[in-house]
Amino acid sequence: MLLQRFLIRLLTMLITLFGVAVVVFVVIRVAPGDPIAMMLPPGATDDDIARLRALYGLDKTIVQQFFIWLSGVVRGDFGTSISLRQDVLSLVFNRLPATLELAIVALIMAVALGGTTAVLGARERGTAVEAGIDIASGAALSIPDFLWGLVLILLFGVLVPIFDISGRVSPQLDLPFVTQFYFFESLLRLRFDLTWDLLKHMLMPAVALALPLAAIISQLLKQSLKEVLDLDYVVLARVKGFSETQVILREALKNAALPTLTLVGVQFTFLIGGTVIVERLFSYEGLGNMAIDAVINRDLPLIQGIVLVFALLFVLINLTVDMMYALLNPRLRHG
Amino acid sequence: MDRASRRGLSPRLWLAGGWLLLALLAAIFAPLVAPQDPLAQDLMLERLPPFWLDGAEPGYWLGTDSLGRDLLSRLIFGGRIAFIVAFAAAIAACLVGSTLGLIAGYFGGWADRIISRIVDIWMAFPPVLFAILLVAVLGTGLSSVILAIAIIDWTRFCRVIRAEAMGQSRMDYVENARIAGYGRIGIMLREVLPNVVPSIVALLSLEMGIAVIVEAILSFVNLSISTDDPTWGSIIAEGRLSIHQAWWVLVFPLITLILTVLSFSQFGEALKTRFDPVLR
Numbered sequence: 001m002l003l004q005r006f007l008i009r010l011l012t013m014l015i016t017l018f019g020v021a022v023v024v025f026v027v028i029r030v031a032p033g034d035p036i037a038m039m040l041p042p043g044a045t046d047d048d049i050a051r052l053r054a055l056y057g058l059d060k061t062i063v064q065q066f067f068i069w070l071s072g073v074v075r076g077d078f079g080t081s082i083s084l085r086q087d088v089l090s091l092v093f094n095r096l097p098a099t100l101e102l103a104i105v106a107l108i109m110a111v112a113l114g115g116t117t118a119v120l121g122a123r124e125r126g127t128a129v130e131a132g133i134d135i136a137s138g139a140a141l142s143i144p145d146f147l148w149g150l151v152l153i154l155l156f157g158v159l160v161p162i163f164d165i166s167g168r169v170s171p172q173l174d175l176p177f178v179t180q181f182y183f184f185e186s187l188l189r190l191r192f193d194l195t196w197d198l199l200k201h202m203l204m205p206a207v208a209l210a211l212p213l214a215a216i217i218s219q220l221l222k223q224s225l226k227e228v229l230d231l232d233y234v235v236l237a238r239v240k241g242f243s244e245t246q247v248i249l250r251e252a253l254k255n256a257a258l259p260t261l262t263l264v265g266v267q268f269t270f271l272i273g274g275t276v277i278v279e280r281l282f283s284y285e286g287l288g289n290m291a292i293d294a295v296i297n298r299d300l301p302l303i304q305g306i307v308l309v310f311a312l313l314f315v316l317i318n319l320t321v322d323m324m325y326a327l328l329n330p331r332l333r334h335g
Numbered sequence: 336m337d338r339a340s341r342r343g344l345s346p347r348l349w350l351a352g353g354w355l356l357l358a359l360l361a362a363i364f365a366p367l368v369a370p371q372d373p374l375a376q377d378l379m380l381e382r383l384p385p386f387w388l389d390g391a392e393p394g395y396w397l398g399t400d401s402l403g404r405d406l407l408s409r410l411i412f413g414g415r416i417a418f419i420v421a422f423a424a425a426i427a428a429c430l431v432g433s434t435l436g437l438i439a440g441y442f443g444g445w446a447d448r449i450i451s452r453i454v455d456i457w458m459a460f461p462p463v464l465f466a467i468l469l470v471a472v473l474g475t476g477l478s479s480v481i482l483a484i485a486i487i488d489w490t491r492f493c494r495v496i497r498a499e500a501m502g503q504s505r506m507d508y509v510e511n512a513r514i515a516g517y518g519r520i521g522i523m524l525r526e527v528l529p530n531v532v533p534s535i536v537a538l539l540s541l542e543m544g545i546a547v548i549v550e551a552i553l554s555f556v557n558l559s560i561s562t563d564d565p566t567w568g569s570i571i572a573e574g575r576l577s578i579h580q581a582w583w584v585l586v587f588p589l590i591t592l593i594l595t596v597l598s599f600s601q602f603g604e605a606l607k608t609r610f611d612p613v614l615r
Contacts, residue, residue: 015452016452016455016459017459019452019453019455019456019459020456020459020460023456027468027469028468028472030472139597142544142596142597142600142601143593144545144596146548146552147548147589147592147593147596150571150575150585151589151593153575153585154578154582154585154586154589157578158578158579158582165578269458272461273460273461273462273463274463275461276461276467277463277552277555280555280556281555281575288461288463288464291464291467292464292467292556295464295467295468295471295558296471296556296557296558298471303468306464307460307461307464307468310459310461310464311460314459314461315459
């Protein structure tokens with residue numbers, strides 16, 4: 001049952017990815033402006049242009065170009081970046097860890113903040129505390145990450161300058177890292193001086209990304225907690241003499257968390273999508289920042305590569321969440 | 336929920352409506368209400384602070400930017416672009432998304448399968464990157480920005496309206512209409528559509544807030560309309576650069592954007608509650 005569900009999901013995932021590849025390819029080929037003309041110095045001859053067009057495969061029909069490109073992609077060959085003159089896949093893999101670290105730190109913050117306020121709100125239901133949490137989460141949800149980023153820059157970059165507002169790490173530092181996962185590697189190497197520097201750069205973009213998601217988690221989890229708290233087994237736990245916090249944490253949370261989990265998956269993809277502009281805002285050297293440069297420079301192979309990697313990430317997250325839901329939900333597990 | 340907010344008459348809604356009306360009127364009558372020419376540069380007047388600080392000049396209420404342009408006038412003129420994009424992009428996204436959602440939800444079968452697959456593909460794109468890519472491809476300009484937002488955000492309408500239309504088409508009244516001899520398209524338009532209109536209206540208001548943000552993001556990365564006309568995003572981009580010299584260039588457009596987005600979302604929420612037959 002589970003395997004069948006997994007295979008069906010895997011198939012739809014591949015169809016989605018193929019669709020994404022088609023859309024990206026079509027959108028980019030519609031683009032006016034000749035990327036070849038931009039690469040060459042002003043004095044280039046028609047011969048030079050033709051040679052370069054052939055080199056990048058631009059002299060073939062659009063359908064041919066698509067399948068040549070797609071067969072390369074399947075083999076891991078995403079082509080060469082026109083503006084940076086480097087292999088697209090290695091450029092992407094160089095930047096992806098920075099974005100993933102940012103997204104994961106933001107996700108952890110969102111779950112922690114959303115979870116805490118949900119438990120607090122459910123415990124204090126009907127009081128001013130719950131009303132306060134509702135107002136705060138309403139505001140956190142309505143204001144998008146781009147604006148939160150700007151608010152944070154003003155508050156903690158200018159008014160009380162305690163965090164860095166640009167870059168990923170202080171440029172003068174000597175980095176001993178072998179991977180691009182600077183933050184996680186600094187933790188493993190116990191280089192907490194570097195961890196602190198990385199965190200000072202990462203904290204504000206991560207909070208900007210985390211706030212809207214924290215609000216959604218808080219609202220939904222609080223709602224499910226309040227529903228579960230009236231059920232018999234929870235009432236029984238209360239009669240047994242557990243405190244309200246214990247009742248929530250030990251009994252209610254387990255069952256209330258499932259609907260939230262599905263939602264967190266979809267929302268996590270939105271959070272990753274948000275890294276594009278938030279990285280730009282904080283000059284954070286991740287994939288999103290590179291993507292905007294690629295678009296501005298009309299670097300077609302690089303744009304294609306980055307969009308595909310984002311799409312792959314999104315469908316993988318959805319697949320993982322779907323499988324976790326199936327594993328955790330007793331009705332689906334035995335069904 | 337108390338009576339007032341159920342009827343959509345809460346103070347919050349009045350504030351939201353008041354702000355939107357004020358901003359909209361200022362944008363429409365921009366040449367009349369703006370105290371200065373939004374494009375006039377004067378290096379003698381660069382980085383003037385807002386009116387309550389020392390060194391402020393009368394007539395430059397919110398101060399000036401690094402080229403000596405009046406911030407308030409630029410915000411008022413920037414509102415024109417913001418509202419045009421908000422209305423045009425949201426309505427375009429709504430027309431496409433609601434039509435496809437209605438067809439997918441009501442007819443089901445192959446139509447639903449194809450439309451849902453396209454929605455899945457669209458959901459696999461990071462929306463901001465998609466918007467930037469589309470504007471880069473379509474060329475900068477007002478119509479490109481509107482088109483790009485519509486192309487990306489129709490799925491928001493499609494997903495919700497599909498689910499609602501699916502629910503409605505299982506109701507007894509649809510079956511009755513069929514027995515009474517109405518055609519399928521007739522039932523969809525005359526019976527199902529009116530029942531999903533409340534959701535469409537609520538989504539429309541939310542989408543306007545989103546469109547304002549997307550336009551600001553696009554002009555922040557310098558990909559929206561021509562660089563001459565002031566937009567809220569381009570003012571923010573300037574403010575981000577001169578943040579240590581002139582904080583007001585970032586603060587005032589930011590407040591403007593936050594108030595506008597909050598107002599649109601308050602409206603959307605209130606409309607949703609007001610039309611929802613269960614909550615009513």
